[in-house]
Amino acid sequence: MSPSQIWNAVLGEFEVKLNAHLYKTWMKDTALSCFENGQVVICVSSGFNKEWLEKKYHTDIVKTLEKVSGQPIQKITYRVEPMKNGQFVTPAEAPAAPNVAYVPAPLPERIEPKNPYGLNTRYTFDTFIVGKNNELAHAAARAICQRPGTAYNPLFIYGGVGLGKTHLLHAIGNEMLKSRPEARVLYVPCEKFTNDFINAVRAGSARDFKNNYRSVDVLLIDDIQFISTKTETQEEFFHTFNDLHAGERQIILSSDRPPKEISTLEDRLRSRLEWGMIADINTPDLETRVAILQTKCREKSFELPPEVMNHIAAAVSENIRELEGALNKIIASCQLHNQKPTLDAVKSIMTNIQQTTRRSVTPKEVIKTVCDFFDVTFEDIHGQSREKRFAHPRQIIMFLLRHDLGCSFPTIGAEIGGRDHTTAMHAHEKILTELERDAKLKQDMHTIKQVLYQKV
Amino acid sequence: MQFVATKNNFHKGLQIVSTIAQKNAHLPILNHVYISTEDKELKLVTTNLEIAVVAHVRAAVDTVGTFTVPAKTIFDYVNLLQGDNVECTLAENELKVKGGRSTTKIKGAPATDFPLIPPVEATKTFTVDPRELAVGLTQVVYAASHNEVRPELGGVLFSFNPEGISEMLILAATDSYRLAEKKIPVKGSGESARLIVPVRACMEVMRIIAALRGDDLAPTMDIHIGERQIKFVMEGVGLTSRLVDGSYPDYTQIIPQKFGTKAVVSRDQIINAVKAASLFSTTGINAVSLHIEAERKVLTVASMSTQLGEHTSEIEAEITGNEASIVLNFRYVLDALSTISAAQMELGVVSADAPCVVRGVGDDTVLAIIMPIRQ
Numbered sequence: 001m002s003p004s005q006i007w008n009a010v011l012g013e014f015e016v017k018l019n020a021h022l023y024k025t026w027m028k029d030t031a032l033s034c035f036e037n038g039q040v041v042i043c044v045s046s047g048f049n050k051e052w053l054e055k056k057y058h059t060d061i062v063k064t065l066e067k068v069s070g071q072p073i074q075k076i077t078y079r080v081e082p083m084k085n086g087q088f089v090t091p092a093e094a095p096a097a098p099n100v101a102y103v104p105a106p107l108p109e110r111i112e113p114k115n116p117y118g119l120n121t122r123y124t125f126d127t128f129i130v131g132k133n134n135e136l137a138h139a140a141a142r143a144i145c146q147r148p149g150t151a152y153n154p155l156f157i158y159g160g161v162g163l164g165k166t167h168l169l170h171a172i173g174n175e176m177l178k179s180r181p182e183a184r185v186l187y188v189p190c191e192k193f194t195n196d197f198i199n200a201v202r203a204g205s206a207r208d209f210k211n212n213y214r215s216v217d218v219l220l221i222d223d224i225q226f227i228s229t230k231t232e233t234q235e236e237f238f239h240t241f242n243d244l245h246a247g248e249r250q251i252i253l254s255s256d257r258p259p260k261e262i263s264t265l266e267d268r269l270r271s272r273l274e275w276g277m278i279a280d281i282n283t284p285d286l287e288t289r290v291a292i293l294q295t296k297c298r299e300k301s302f303e304l305p306p307e308v309m310n311h312i313a314a315a316v317s318e319n320i321r322e323l324e325g326a327l328n329k330i331i332a333s334c335q336l337h338n339q340k341p342t343l344d345a346v347k348s349i350m351t352n353i354q355q356t357t358r359r360s361v362t363p364k365e366v367i368k369t370v371c372d373f374f375d376v377t378f379e380d381i382h383g384q385s386r387e388k389r390f391a392h393p394r395q396i397i398m399f400l401l402r403h404d405l406g407c408s409f410p411t412i413g414a415e416i417g418g419r420d421h422t423t424a425m426h427a428h429e430k431i432l433t434e435l436e437r438d439a440k441l442k443q444d445m446h447t448i449k450q451v452l453y454q455k456v
Numbered sequence: 457m458q459f460v461a462t463k464n465n466f467h468k469g470l471q472i473v474s475t476i477a478q479k480n481a482h483l484p485i486l487n488h489v490y491i492s493t494e495d496k497e498l499k500l501v502t503t504n505l506e507i508a509v510v511a512h513v514r515a516a517v518d519t520v521g522t523f524t525v526p527a528k529t530i531f532d533y534v535n536l537l538q539g540d541n542v543e544c545t546l547a548e549n550e551l552k553v554k555g556g557r558s559t560t561k562i563k564g565a566p567a568t569d570f571p572l573i574p575p576v577e578a579t580k581t582f583t584v585d586p587r588e589l590a591v592g593l594t595q596v597v598y599a600a601s602h603n604e605v606r607p608e609l610g611g612v613l614f615s616f617n618p619e620g621i622s623e624m625l626i627l628a629a630t631d632s633y634r635l636a637e638k639k640i641p642v643k644g645s646g647e648s649a650r651l652i653v654p655v656r657a658c659m660e661v662m663r664i665i666a667a668l669r670g671d672d673l674a675p676t677m678d679i680h681i682g683e684r685q686i687k688f689v690m691e692g693v694g695l696t697s698r699l700v701d702g703s704y705p706d707y708t709q710i711i712p713q714k715f716g717t718k719a720v721v722s723r724d725q726i727i728n729a730v731k732a733a734s735l736f737s738t739t740g741i742n743a744v745s746l747h748i749e750a751e752r753k754v755l756t757v758a759s760m761s762t763q764l765g766e767h768t769s770e771i772e773a774e775i776t777g778n779e780a781s782i783v784l785n786f787r788y789v790l791d792a793l794s795t796i797s798a799a800q801m802e803l804g805v806v807s808a809d810a811p812c813v814v815r816g817v818g819d820d821t822v823l824a825i826i827m828p829i830r831q
Binding site: 024 | 481482503505508566571574684
């Protein structure tokens, strides 16, 4: 990671943790100018800024930097540098890097080596909250830890954004290491696999790459849907897969959708991914979300009354990351304003969150997104045909208009080619009941919403 | 926190600090004044994150503590209080202010959220007379640029002990159309220093000195210079400001040394004539033309506007050199004339397209240079 990437990640953490005013005033106009061997230089725009960071945020900055970079921080120097057009400029007369009389400080004893397995030790089974939505994936993961390579191989975990796929992958890795410390575990995001392969080919060290990846006992690959469309990369993965599988070494993969729907995947690879066990992670139900909040509150030792927890869990339903973000914001806001987290206070904070996380969409956009998803035309939706391939998307549109946009039933009828309001009511009710039991519909709905709300 | 101060002292302290406290969208606490009774003295602080003003107020401190309250509210309120003394007590998130027969509670915020004032680690320290500094700043600060394209011109140059001249502080400001320069005496280590102080900080220094005029104004003011910071310190008051980055242009080369024509006129008369002519100059251009006739010993000030009409007035003048004409922006002329206080003013002209110089007769410390409007 380059210093600017590291600093961006740190700023990201602070932006979530801090109240927006404080973030803008104290953190926004800062930069990391040097990051070497635990020696860090942070540029700030004024003396006030320097003073504040040194006296108030220093410990947090150290912690976050260590977390982001995975390296111990020994010394942070804050330096006031002039800014031009939002960029720091080092004046020409300023002394260059102090290479004279530069004696690196002795390493402190508490240094932990960067986790060589690519695992984050914070993600364990203990912190993973099991609910109806993820019990299958969790059980499969547990089974693998007991009988690696034989229970389910490969294990394929899929589910939406921020539902805990990566957590589960790390948890498996960590658990394996706990029971068998000599095991060779390797966790890589898919992108790293691809990059490693390309670099290896370019550097002519394909053998090292093979040795590296084929000698592991447990291979964890995150976000496999990003595997390149390049046949060479897929082929290399295919061979790596075969080699490991034949040697009864465990392979675990994660993705945001099932193998069947990853269009870039070659058939022989797809069939292999479907070979072992496919487990999905869904959006957590209310009880699970409350349980997650309880755990998080305990971690942060912050007390929330039960009704407040219920409110937060009810308001943020799609994504655990958002849930944690909302909780962080509430904690920060309450601590800043020194107020008790009462239901009213939380409600007013939450309104801000919802405004920012949800893009506002128009009925037109809903219709267009759903049409694109099901590959039907606008006229088909407006038309009178009651064929299932038209009627189903039509009902989903009506459901979304009612459920997400809060349109009235008569308005919905008018939007969808002048239909009666009772048609809209029926559609809403039907989709609502089907969502309860039809996993496919649930998955579709999730994808549609993602497309709808993430459009730029 | 609890203290009793005389209404006058408290009010004066608030007056010194409260203009800096202004609304800030990012950090609402910036319109608060920080009140501290730590170290058994009453300290008031405000800042806008560029400038910080600290005032020490004589008071009887009962219990130590810190708090912040909206600066304007407490300043306006203390002004209205009856009685000689003001008693302030902190109760949770309110400051109880008692004076005469009235009591009030002002809502505030804890002092932990208030910005920390960066200490100035002085590498050089100089001493000036605050009265002279205030006059000097008044005579140059108007010429500073408001344009943000060249930030170094948006400040006043402080050049301590410039090459070859010791015990002197040169103040200068320019917006590249006109320039003003003032020299005042300075004491200190004799080292040189060249730095740019933001206009806002200069204005505050002038305002604070004006507010202390009378018995409270100390005879000396220390100026501490640190890295990218400057601190003005008088008895009981301190102002810290960041410095403007960049290097100030070498303006000395544009000061003309030889003049083709020099005219000496009465200050009052020329101010009057220029003001009269300004009424008939085209808005936006603001041009008035000056014509110097050596033989008749008059300076003619004229202006013409197609819509408003035209004006001419003549002033008696002592003239050396040739006949000359020059067209100037009347605002620049009036700015220069009104800040230099001499009975007779000297106008030096080189040519119609070269900068001209305005200075007071018998006062070599200050001069103003104005670029002509080209025809």
